Amino acid sequence: MSVLLVALLLLPLLGAAALLVPGPLGIVAVRFGLAVSGVVFVVAVAVASLFDYSAAGRVQGTVDLPWIPWLGVRFHLGIDGISLPLVVLTALLTLLCLVYLAGHRPTRARELVFALLVLELGMIGTFLSLDLLLFFVFFEVVLIPMYFVIAVWGGEGRRRAAYKFILYTLLGSAVLLVGLLYVWAQTGTLDMVRLAAGHPMGRTPQILAFVAIGLGLAVKTPMWPLHTWLPDAHTEAPTVGSVLLAGVLLKMGTYGFARVAIPILPEGAAAVAPWLGALAVVGIVYGALACLAQRDLKRLIAYSSVGHMGFVLLGFATLTPVGINAALYGNVAHGLITGLLFFLVGALKERYGTSDLDRLGSGLLGRLPHVASLLTFAAVASLGLPGLAGFWGEMLALQGAYAPAAGLPRGLFLTFMVIGGLGAVLTAAYFLVMLSRLTHGPWGGPGPTIHDATPIELTAWVPLVVLILVFGVWPSALLGLTTPAVQAFLGVP
Amino acid sequence: MHVVYPAVVAALLFSIGVYGVLARRNTILVLMSVELMLNAVNLNLVAFDVWLRDMLHSGQVLTLFVIVIAAAEVGIGLAIVLAVFRTRKAIEFDRLRELGEP
C-alpha cells in the first residue's frame, strides 16, 4: 500500500519532468498527460480497493523517511478515511480534465499538461502528507502552476486575476506557515499523527495557533471576508483551470481544517468555533445574495462555491462527529457538482465566446438539449436536492448546528442553523433564476449550427453525473469512511 | 590628565569631520573631513591605550592600522575623484544624480 502512495506522487512528477525535456512529447502532450493521469487514477483506485475499510480511522500505508533531519522534517505519507475520498476525487477530476482537453486543441499543450500534472502532484501530496511542513510544501506547490494556468490560458483580465490569486493565497499560506511553526515551537514535533493523539499545548497557545492556521486555511477555503480572489480567478481561468480550482484546490483548505487545525488544536477550535460558525453562515447568505444579482455565469458559480464552502465551514464549526462528517461529505460533493458545473459553463463559454447571461440568450434547452439538461441536473444537485450528493452535506451540517459540541453556545448555533436554512432557500432561488433565465424562454427555432455535447465531452461529464447520483442515493459509502476517523480524533465514543 | 579630555576632543573632532562630510559640496573637501574623522579615532585610541596602561598596547597597534587604512582610502578616493572629473568635468558631490531612482 505504501508503495502505491509513493507511486501516486512519483507518477505526476516523472510525467511533468518528461514534458520538460524538449522533444517529440510536445505534439502528443495531451495524450501523454491523459495516459499519466489515467495510470494515477488506476493507482488511486487500487489504493481505495486495498484500503482496510473496517479500520478507516487508522492511518494506513504509512511511509516515514527522514528528509531534512536538521529541520526535523520527515517525508511522512499516509492515508485514512478522511483523505482517501479526496485523493480519488483529485485523480478522477484531473483525468476528466485531460479527457476534456483531448476534445479541445489547447494552445501550448505541452506547458498546460505540465502545469496540470504538477497541480495533481501538489494536490495529492497535500492530501497524503502527515508532516506539518511537508503538508505546507505541497500546499504551496499548487500556487505556481495554477498561476500560469490562469495567466496564460485565461480570459481577458487574466493577468490581474492571476496576480490577485497568487498574492492572496500566498499571504494565506505564509500566515499558515507562521501558525504551523508556532505549533512546532510549542510542541517540538511536526508529526500530525502524534500531535493529534496527545495535545501538549496550553489553551492560549492553541487559540493563537488555531487563529493563524485558520486564517491561512480560510483564505484557501474561501471563507467570507477573504473570498474576493475566487470570483476573479474563476471568471478568467480556462475551463480546466476552473474545474481543478473549484474541484480540488478549495478542498485543500477545508481538508486542512479536518487534518491540521481541529485534531491538533481542540481547545483552540472550541474557542474560535463560534466565530468560524458566524463567518461561515455570513458566507452562505452573502454568497447566495451575491449570486442572485450576478450577471456573469462563471462568477455566479464562483460565488455559489463561497456559499457551499460556508456550509462546510459551518459543519466544522459545530465540532461534532455529525458536523465534521457533513463538512467532509459536503467537500467531496461540492468537488463533484461544481466540477461538473464548471465543465458545462466552460463548454458554453467555448461555444458562445462569452459567459455573460444576457449575451448567452435564453431557451438553451431548445438549442443545446443535452448541455442544458446536464446544467439543470448539476444546478439542482448544487441547490441540495435530496437523492443527490449536495443534500447530505447541507442537511447534516444543519443537523450538526442544531446540536453543537458541549462547550459551544447552543443559542448562537441555533441561529446559525436557521440562517443556514434560509441560505439554502436563497441558494435554490438563485439557481432556479439562473436556470429560468438561461435554459427557459423563447429560442426561436434551430439557430446557427452550434453542436451539442460531443462524445468526448460526455465521457468527461457522465462519470461525475453517475458519482453525484451514487453519493446521493447511497450516503453511507462516504460516511462509513469518515465517521470512524472523525470519532477517533474528536475522542467522542 | 584625566582621560575625559582627549575623549571630548576626539568627539569634537569627529563631529567637525561629520559636519564637513555633510556640508561641503566639493568631493575633495569631503575626503578631507573623512580624514579628520579617522584622526579623531586615532586620538581616541591612543588616549585609551595610555589610560588603560594596556600591556599589549592594542590601542596603538590599531592606530597604526587606521593610519594605513586612511592612506589607502585617500589614494583610492582621489583616483576615483579624478575619474569622475575626467568624465563629468565637475566634482560637486551632490550634483552626481544620474544613477538616482527613475
Added chain:
Amino acid sequence: MIVSLVVVLPLAGAVLGLLLSRRPHGRGPAENLAANKRAAWFGVLPTALSTALIGWLAWENTPSTSVLTVIDTGGIAITAGLEVAELSVLTAMLVGVVALAVQVYSVGYMRGESRYPSFSAFISLFTSAMLLVVFAADLLVLYVGWEIMGLCSYLLVGHWWEERANSRAAIKAFLVTRLGDVGFLFGIFVLGFAAGSFRVADILVADIPESTLVLATLLLLAGVAGKSAQVPLHTWLPDAMAGPTPISALIHAATMVAAGIFVVARLYVLFPQPTLDVLGVAAAIGMLGAALAAFAQTDLKRVLAYSTISQLAYMAAALAGGARDAAVFHLVTHGAFKALLFLCAGAVIHHVGSNLLGHMGGLRRPMPMTFWAMTVGYAALIGLPPASGFFSKDAILYGLERSSSPIQLLLYGSALLTVGVTGAYATRAWLMTFFGTGKIQALPEPAPGTAHVFDGREAPLSMLWPMGVLAIPALLLGFTDAGEFHLAPALTALVVALLGAAFVYVVWRGAPERDPARLLGAFRDPCEQAFYVDRLYAVVFVRPVLALARGVVRTDDHVVDGAVRGTGRAAVGLSGLTRHLQNGNAQLYVTGLLAGVLLIAVGAVVLG
C-alpha cells in the same frame, strides 16, 4: 418486499423513459412519434403494475416494515426503510389510481408534443416520490420524497418553458414550498433529537415534553402549509395552474397537496392542542377566503385551484377539530372528484382552446360525456347526496359539531359558510361552461402556453376513459364508509349548499351571458386578486431580497474587494513615497546613514 417494489417501479419507469425513449436520437416527426409511443409505455405500464401491487397490499391488509439499510451519520442514525400502515395504503391507492388515470389521459392530451417523453418520465418520478412519502418509515426518508415531489412539481409546471410566465410560476411553486420545507426539516430535527431516532415508530412511542412537541409540530406545520397550500404559503398554487392540466389534476389536486394533510394525520398523536388551534384558525380563514376567491375567478383552472385550497383547509379544520378519520376520508374523496374535475376541465379547455370561462358556454350538446362527468364532479364538490363528497363533508361537519377544541364555534361556522359559497362557485362555473349560448369562434393558433384546439368533436377516447374511471369512485366512494351516517348535519349542509346554488342560478337565469360574479359587487376585485396577498409578499419579501442582493454585489466589489485592491495601491504608494529619498544625491545618503546611526544610538541608550 412488495412495498419497496411499489416505490421502485415508477422510478424505474422514469429512468427508462428519460434515457431510452428517444432511440435513435433525432427530432424529426417520425422519431418523435416513435419516442412518444415508447415513452407512453414506459409511463403507463410501471404505474399500472404499482397500482395493482398497492391493490394487493390493500387486500392483504397486514402492516409490515422492511428496512433497507441503517445510515450511520456519526450522530442519530437514519434508517432507510418503508412501513405499510392502514392510512398509508389508503392514500397510496388514491395516488396510484389518479397517477394511472393521468398517465393514460396525458397520452391523448400531449399527442404530437415533442417533449412528451420527459413529461411522462417526470410524472413517474413524481409518483414514486409521493409513494416514498406515503410509505416512509423514517422522517428523513419522508423528507427526501417530500423534496423530490417539490422538484417534480417545478419541472412539470415549467413544462412549456418557452413562455416566461410558466417558468416564473414554476420557480414560485418551488421556492414557496422550499421555504416551508426548511421549517419542516427543522421540525424533524427537533423531533429526532428529542426522541433519539428519526424512525416514525420510535417517535410516536417516545415521551417528549409538551413544549418541544409544540415547537416541533409548529415547525412541521410550516412544511405542511407550504406543501398543502395552506394560508400563509398558499400563493403558489393558483400560479401553478400554468402547468399542463394533467399535472394540475395529479399534483395540484390529488396527491402533492394532500401530502401535508397525510403527514399531519400520520403523526396526529404528536400534535398538542395549541398547534391544532393554530392550524384551525389558518384553516378557517383559508377555507372562506379561497372559496370567495374561487367565486370571482374568470379562469376555470384557477377556480378549481382555489377550490382545492378551500377543500384542503376543510380537511385541516377537521384535523384541528379532532376528526382525523373524517379528514382522511374527505382527503380520498376530494382526491378522486377534484382529479375528475381537472381532467374534465382539461377536455373542455382542449375543446375551447382557452382557459377563460368567458370563452366557454353551451358545451352541453357538443361534449355530452364530459358534461356528465363534470356534473358528477361538481355534485361531489358541492356535496349532493349520491356523490361521495356528500358523505365525507357530512362526516367532517358531524366531527366539527362535537369537537372539544376551544375554537369549535369558529370552525363549525366557517365550515357551514364555506359549504354555501362552494355551492355558489361550483354552480357558477358549471352554468358558465355548459349552459348559455355557445361562443365558439375561430381562435388564432394558441400561444404555446395553452392547450391545442380540436375541431369541435368530443375529446379523444384515451382522455374519456380516465374520466370515466375517476367518475365511479367520485360517485360510489361515499357508500364504502357507510358506517355512522348522521342525518341532521347532512341535511343542514345540503340545505345551505342548495341555497347557495339556487341563488346563483337565479342571478344567472336573469342574464345568461353576464358573469354571476357581479353578485360580489365591490368585493369582486379583491376576491379575484386573492385579497392582494401575492402583491403583499412581493413587496415585503421578493423586492427587498433582490435589492439586498444588488447591495451585496456592490459592497463586495467596493468594500471587500476594494480593501484588497487598496492594500496593493498602498504598497505602490509607499514605494512612491520612499522614492524621493533615493534621488541619487550621495550627500543625502550619508546624511540618512548618520541620522540612522544617531537614532539607533539614542534608542540603544534609552532602551539599554
Added chain:
Amino acid sequence: MIQSIDYWAIAAPLILALAAGLVLLLDAFLPARPGVRAALGCVTLAALVAAFVVVVAQRGVRETFCVPSIGCSYVVDATTIVFAGLALGAGAVVVLLSMAQLAEGDIPVGEWYFLLLAALAGAVTLPASRDLIMLVVALELVSLPVVALTALRRYDGRGAEAALKLFVVSVVSTAVMLFGVSLLYGVTGAVHLDAIAAALAQPERPGAGPVVAVGAVMVVAGFGFKIAAVPFHFWAADVYQGAPIPVAALLSVVSKAAGFAGLILLLTQALPSESATWTPIVAVLAALTMTVGNVLALRQIHPVRLLAWSSVAQSGYILAPVATTDAQAATAYLVFYAAMNLTAFAVVMAVPHDTLDGYRGLVSARPVAGLALAFALICLAGLPPGLAGLFAKVVVFREVVAGGLGWLAVVMAVNTVIGLYYYIAWTARLFTPADATRPAASGPAWIAVGVATAVAVGFSAAPQFVLATLG
C-alpha cells in the same frame, strides 16, 4: 614571545594573497594578447579552487596568532568554513562572469583579477578573525578593492559615479565603526572578542552602560553598511546599476556574506551580555530592511536595480534570525540566497537588457537561460518549485517564531507576498510568447549560468546536505 603561526589554518587567505601578487606580475610581464587574458582568468580560478579545497579539507577547530592569556585572533571553526566556502564558491562564479566582462576589452585585466583576489582574501579572513583589529582590517580589505573594481572601466561616467558614492559611504561608515571600536576598547580594555565579552560580563563599571551601547551601535553601523541594512541601504541600487555586473554580483553575495559574518561574530561572541539592548534593534532593522527593499523593488524596471532592491530585502530576511541570538539560520539562508542570487546575476550577465520587457519570451528564445532565471526568481520568492528558497524561508521563519518574535514573523509573511509580486511579474514576462532578437553572450557567461543553476538546483533537490554541514 614569538607567536607560533599555524600555516595550515591560514593557508586559504595566503594562497589568495600570493595568487593576487602572481597575477599582477604576470600581467606586467606578459604581452597584452587575448590568450593572456584567458590565462590570467584561469590562474585566478585555479587559486580559488585550491583555496576552496584547503578550506573544505580543514576539519575541527584550528587556532593561530594566539596571545597566551587573552585568546587567539584567527580561529577556523565550522561557521568559518561555511562562510569561507561560500565566499570562494561565489568568487569562482564572479571570475567566470568577469571573463565575459573582460572580453569587452575596456577593463585592465591584471588589475581586475588582483583586486578581485584581494577582496576574496579579505572575505575569507573576516569570518576567522576573533579580534577587533583583524575584523576592521579584513572588512577594509573587502570594501576598498570592490570600490576600485567599480571604477575600473575606462571612460565610464556611471561607473565612476557609482564608485564615488560607494567610496564615500563606505569610508564614512568605516570611520563610524572605528570610533565605535575605540569606545569599546576604551570601556573594556580588550580587543579580542571573547575578552571583551568577559569584560562586559562583570557589571562593576558604573556609567559604562551607555558608552558600551553607543560603541556597539557604531560598530554595528559599519557592518550594517556592508549588508545594506535600512539606514545604510541608500547606496545599494545606484552602485549595483552603475558597476559592471560581476562587481554587482560580488557586492550582493561576497561582501554581504562578509558583512553578516562580521556582524554575527561581533554580536554573538563579543556582546552576548548586551543582547537585551541589541536584539530589539536588530529585529526592527530587519523588519524595516525587508519592507523598504520589497516596497522599492515593486516599481523597478531596470533588472539589475530590481535585483539590488531584492538583495536588500533578502538581507532583511537574513537579519531577522540574528535578532534571536541564533545565527545558524542566518548562515543557512545566506548560503541558499548566494546560490539563487548568483544564478539570477549570471543570466542577467549572459542576456543583458536595460528593461524587464527585454526579457519577454526568453524561455522560448533561450530555454536554458529562461528556465534558469525563472527558477532563480521563484527560489528567491520562496515558492515550491524553488525548494531551496522555500526551505531557506522555513528555516528563518522557524527561528523567528521559536525566538518569540511573533510580530516579526507576520511582517515577514506580508513581505514575502510583496516580494512575490515583482518576482512573479518578471517570471511571467519570461513565459509570455514574444520573439525579440537576442544578443549573443560569450562562452564563460554560459558556464557561469550552468554552474550557478546546478548549485541552486542541487540545493533545491537536497537541502538537507547544506543544512547538515551547518551542524
